[in-house]
Amino acid sequence: MKEERALFIPDKIVTANKNNDILEGYGIEITGGIITGIIKITGEYLNNFSGMVHKFDNLVMTPGFVQTHIHLCQTLFRGLADDLLLLDWLQKRIFPYEHSHSKESLRASCRLGINELLLCGTTALLDMGTLNHQDVVFEELKNSKIRAYAGNCLIDRNELYPEFKMSAEDNMKYTYELAKTYHNYSDRIKFGFAPRFVLSCTEKLLRDVKAMSAEFSGSLMHTHSSENLGEIETVRRMTGKENIEYFDSIDFLDERTVLAHCIHLNEGEIGLLKKNNTRVSHCPSSNLKLGSGIANIPRYIKEGIQVSIGADGAPCNNNLSIFTEMRLAALIQKPVHGPDSMDARTVFRLATIEGAKALHLENEIGSIEIGKKADFVLLDLEKADQPLIQDNIYSSIVYSSARENVKHVFIEGEQVVENGRAAVYDEKEIRSNGKKELNKLIKRMQGN
Amino acid sequence: MKEERALFIPDKIVTANKNNDILEGYGIEITGGIITGIIKITGEYLNNFSGMVHKFDNLVMTPGFVQTHIHLCQTLFRGLADDLLLLDWLQKRIFPYEHSHSKESLRASCRLGINELLLCGTTALLDMGTLNHQDVVFEELKNSKIRAYAGNCLIDRNELYPEFKMSAEDNMKYTYELAKTYHNYSDRIKFGFAPRFVLSCTEKLLRDVKAMSAEFSGSLMHTHSSENLGEIETVRRMTGKENIEYFDSIDFLDERTVLAHCIHLNEGEIGLLKKNNTRVSHCPSSNLKLGSGIANIPRYIKEGIQVSIGADGAPCNNNLSIFTEMRLAALIQKPVHGPDSMDARTVFRLATIEGAKALHLENEIGSIEIGKKADFVLLDLEKADQPLIQDNIYSSIVYSSARENVKHVFIEGEQVVENGRAAVYDEKEIRSNGKKELNKLIKRMQGN
Numbered sequence: 057m058k059e060e061r062a063l064f065i066p067d068k069i070v071t072a073n074k075n076n077d078i079l080e081g082y083g084i085e086i087t088g089g090i091i092t093g094i095i096k097i098t099g100e101y102l103n104n105f106s107g108m109v110h111k112f113d114n115l116v117m118t119p120g121f122v123q124t125h126i127h128l129c130q131t132l133f134r135g136l137a138d139d140l141l142l143l144d145w146l147q148k149r150i151f152p153y154e155h156s157h158s159k160e161s162l163r164a165s166c167r168l169g170i171n172e173l174l175l176c177g178t179t180a181l182l183d184m185g186t187l188n189h190q191d192v193v194f195e196e197l198k199n200s201k202i203r204a205y206a207g208n209c210l211i212d213r214n215e216l217y218p219e220f221k222m223s224a225e226d227n228m229k230y231t232y233e234l235a236k237t238y239h240n241y242s243d244r245i246k247f248g249f250a251p252r253f254v255l256s257c258t259e260k261l262l263r264d265v266k267a268m269s270a271e272f273s274g275s276l277m278h279t280h281s282s283e284n285l286g287e288i289e290t291v292r293r294m295t296g297k298e299n300i301e302y303f304d305s306i307d308f309l310d311e312r313t314v315l316a317h318c319i320h321l322n323e324g325e326i327g328l329l330k331k332n333n334t335r336v337s338h339c340p341s342s343n344l345k346l347g348s349g350i351a352n353i354p355r356y357i358k359e360g361i362q363v364s365i366g367a368d369g370a371p372c373n374n375n376l377s378i379f380t381e382m383r384l385a386a387l388i389q390k391p392v393h394g395p396d397s398m399d400a401r402t403v404f405r406l407a408t409i410e411g412a413k414a415l416h417l418e419n420e421i422g423s424i425e426i427g428k429k430a431d432f433v434l435l436d437l438e439k440a441d442q443p444l445i446q447d448n449i450y451s452s453i454v455y456s457s458a459r460e461n462v463k464h465v466f467i468e469g470e471q472v473v474e475n476g477r478a479a480v481y482d483e484k485e486i487r488s489n490g491k492k493e494l495n496k497l498i499k500r501m502q503g504n
Numbered sequence: 505m506k507e508e509r510a511l512f513i514p515d516k517i518v519t520a521n522k523n524n525d526i527l528e529g530y531g532i533e534i535t536g537g538i539i540t541g542i543i544k545i546t547g548e549y550l551n552n553f554s555g556m557v558h559k560f561d562n563l564v565m566t567p568g569f570v571q572t573h574i575h576l577c578q579t580l581f582r583g584l585a586d587d588l589l590l591l592d593w594l595q596k597r598i599f600p601y602e603h604s605h606s607k608e609s610l611r612a613s614c615r616l617g618i619n620e621l622l623l624c625g626t627t628a629l630l631d632m633g634t635l636n637h638q639d640v641v642f643e644e645l646k647n648s649k650i651r652a653y654a655g656n657c658l659i660d661r662n663e664l665y666p667e668f669k670m671s672a673e674d675n676m677k678y679t680y681e682l683a684k685t686y687h688n689y690s691d692r693i694k695f696g697f698a699p700r701f702v703l704s705c706t707e708k709l710l711r712d713v714k715a716m717s718a719e720f721s722g723s724l725m726h727t728h729s730s731e732n733l734g735e736i737e738t739v740r741r742m743t744g745k746e747n748i749e750y751f752d753s754i755d756f757l758d759e760r761t762v763l764a765h766c767i768h769l770n771e772g773e774i775g776l777l778k779k780n781n782t783r784v785s786h787c788p789s790s791n792l793k794l795g796s797g798i799a800n801i802p803r804y805i806k807e808g809i810q811v812s813i814g815a816d817g818a819p820c821n822n823n824l825s826i827f828t829e830m831r832l833a834a835l836i837q838k839p840v841h842g843p844d845s846m847d848a849r850t851v852f853r854l855a856t857i858e859g860a861k862a863l864h865l866e867n868e869i870g871s872i873e874i875g876k877k878a879d880f881v882l883l884d885l886e887k888a889d890q891p892l893i894q895d896n897i898y899s900s901i902v903y904s905s906a907r908e909n910v911k912h913v914f915i916e917g918e919q920v921v922e923n924g925r926a927a928v929y930d931e932k933e934i935r936s937n938g939k940k941e942l943n944k945l946i947k948r949m950q951g952n
Contacts, residue, residue, distance in 0.1 A: 134896075134899075134904065135896030135899040135900050135903070135904065136896055138847070138848060138896070138899045138903065139843050139844040139847050139848075140843055140844070141842070141843050145843075341835065343839070344835035344836060344838055344839055345834075345835055345838060345843065345903075346838070346843055347838040347839050347841075347842050347843035347845075348839065349839045350839060373903075374899065374900075374903040374904045375903075375904055384832075384835075386793075387789065387792035387793055387832075388792060388836070390792055390793060390794070390795040391791070391792060391795050391796065391797045391798060393795075394589070394795050395587050395588055395589050395593075395793065395794055395795035396587040396588070397795075399586070399587050400586060400587075438935055448582075448583030448584060448586070451583040451586045451822065452583050455583070455586065455793070455821075455822040455823075456582065456583065456822045456823055458906050458907070458908070459906070459908060460906070460907060460908045487886055
């Protein structure tokens with residue numbers, strides 16, 4: 057089917073192209089998973105078209121959404137680590153949980169996470185894996201058909217939970233083997249090197265993994281920065297520098313580095329992000345839920361810093377829906393920056409074409425344009441209970457929509473969500489298996 | 505059916521009673537719309553039970569949710585008034601829109617709003633109506649079977665949009681007639697007197713309507729206060745007082761007054777709310793979206809001020825779901841007050857039993873207890889994609905759930921939502937009619 061020509065005709069196309077065109081009466085022609093035409097539909101054209109025609113009356117087509125900071129390995133821990141500050145959250149819950157993962161519990165966690173992401177219209181992501189069993193994450197990413205950068209997380213020191221680390225040497229060896237195997241594992245899977253954060257990585261590890269990434273053309277660097285005041289205070293104590301200053305001093309920052317959070321930055325650090333063209337992944341729900349703070353995203357955007365959005369992990373959110381994140385990314389800035397800051401269209405772009413840019417995939421995905429991969433979503437915005445008129449379509453998507461509005465999702469022209477149901481997974485099975493694996497994991501933890 | 509005995513057996517019952525009991529293996533017995541038993545289910549009991557038995561495997565029962573600040577008349581304007589500050593929002597959009605309502609557009613607006621509220625599990629509300637055609641709101645509330653306090657909104661001065669007001673005398677006459685007709689219109693409908701806010705009401709009107717409310721035993725007062733800094737500055741200029749101080753000085757505040765918002769209060773005003781036992785309706789989405797600010801709810805709760813939750817109107821939210829509001833009510837406080845502030849259980853109570861208290865209906869609704877009305881919701885929390893274990897049920901409801909988790913809704917034992925679909929409305933019809941009425945309303949506005 058992938059090689060065949062097909063025509064998809066929705067009610068409207070919200071392109072996320074440079075002009076923010078919203079097209080009515082158009083269809084997209086797909087050949088071999090690529091958008092090969094954006095066509096004004098006429099009776100004549102339809103009569104002469106030889107491939108399959110898919111009509112989606114009353115549905116709105118958008119690009120597949122892109123999330124640039126996800127922890128699939130944590131999905132199983134949703135609801136089990138609430139109401140804690142970041143460092144407590146890591147020490148008391150997340151590190152012990154991740155440490156107790158078996159291959160099978162990790163697989164269950166990935167499946168639940170990918171399923172939720174697909175059902176909510178996310179078609180590409182940057183994932184931070186865990187310390188062990190990373191093969192499982194890549195297998196599940198590939199089988200799910202989602203587009204992803206991913207990588208094992210590197211930890212060679214851990215004062216919070218000392219059991220959960222690896223020697224720098226072993227960690228680098230393991231990472232190298234994984235990168236060799238899984239970078240370009242499929243045409244949708246690439247490697248994202250993922251040292252956890254400054255507190256869990258020696259300077260040598262950070263420098264070495266950065267150097268290693270240069271050997272893998274097209275790979276990314278992915279870490280956390282400046283999320284929490286306690287974290288920053290410890291970084292300052294350990295390095296004598298602010299977090300971003302420290303990264304800059306060890307040549308860690310460039311345009312292929314994605315930093316999650318970046319909440320508490322001084323002027324100099326904002327300048328360093330700009331100078332290095334380093335990418336910020338904004339995680340609004342997680343930043344509120346862990347009590348971390350609110351990143352000054354309108355300022356970063358004004359400075360020309362590249363910003364995209366991520367739901368982070370299930371236990372600090374507690375959803376993985378891009379719709380939740382878009383809405384919150386808009387709303388939380390308004391009391392400080394005014395109600396006209398972070399308008400719906402701006403936020404929609406952060407979740408589509410800007411996400412693609414963060415991953416250096418802007419020539420392949422992130423908008424509905426000729427030559428791009430046919431990664432797209434069909435939304436039933438009428439379900440948002442509002443009479444849809446032309447000028448409120450971004451508002452409808454960003455402020456009023458949720459998973460229930462996602463009707464169909466396609467990746468390279470292949471359907472992964474059909475009528476709001478996963479075409480990839482047996483949902484009942486992954487849920488009951490998730491429950492079983494979580495119970496076994498909790499028993500393993502209690503046994504330790 | 506209402507008078508028959510019936511037994512409802514969910515997987516778990518989250519009671520919201522004083523002990524926050526979560527019951528497993530129990531059912532509730534309903535007779536004539538009242539909970540007449542909470543029963544440990546045994547084979548013997550079932551064998552001897554004579555009425556209908558409804559089993560809800562894997563579903564969680566909660567009390568029907570209560571929202572204490574809603575504008576049904578604005579539902580039609582969702583997405584048409586984004587990215588504006590409160591006073592601009594009123595002047596440029598909301599007042600002109602409300603002013604242009606016909607009976608039929610108001611009816612369409614109410615239906616869309618009530619439908620969304622029911623589908624999201626809200627079974628009781630306090631609504632602020634509009635200046636004209638208020639009969640329509642009461643008719644729709646009654647027909648929908650929802651439980652409500654409602655009232656026309658009173659406006660006798662309007663510098664923002666002078667066409668949209670009524671003389672104090674006419675407004676009082678109109679209000680009196682409405683209250684006579686609709687207070688206790690059915691056993692679910694009561695009157696809530698609703699002067700809009702200080703800027704749109706003369707002191708005489710505020711005093712007179714407060715006095716009038718005393719004639720209608722069991723009625724409420726409902727207004728806005730201290731939402732926006734510009735509003736407060738104008739109140740100060742007009743009255744020489746802060747908003748709450750002014751209300752106190754004209755004897756407007758007591759335990760039957762519900763004030764929406766209360767974002768910017770000084771210490772004296774907090775004391776006045778406490779002294780008068782006045783109720784605060786917290787509207788987190790609206791407060792962010794209009795750039796108004798974040799109310800210090802943890803402080804109010806600590807002071808013993810009675811707090812509940814409302815979604816406000818569709819154009820400032822842009823949803824009416826209690827789940828959106830619960831999640832945000834928890835999240836927005838955490839960066840300031842710490843991640844353990846506003847835990848999920850506390851927020852769940854604000855949206856159930858505390859909502860009932862705000863409406864002085866705590867002896868009738870707000871929890872699953874013997875003697876209360878059988879207003880309840882059945883949630884499919886498995887859809888929240890998390891292996892459900894005992895200690896994360898509040899987290900699952902507050903942080904991870906949405907409309908799609910609402911399976912069934914009952915009011916006094918009558919089903920109003922069945923399998924996630926409205927049992928009250930033809931959804932297709934109310935949507936297409938809403939669209940038609942909105943287009944006509946916009947034409948009326950342009951013709952003016």
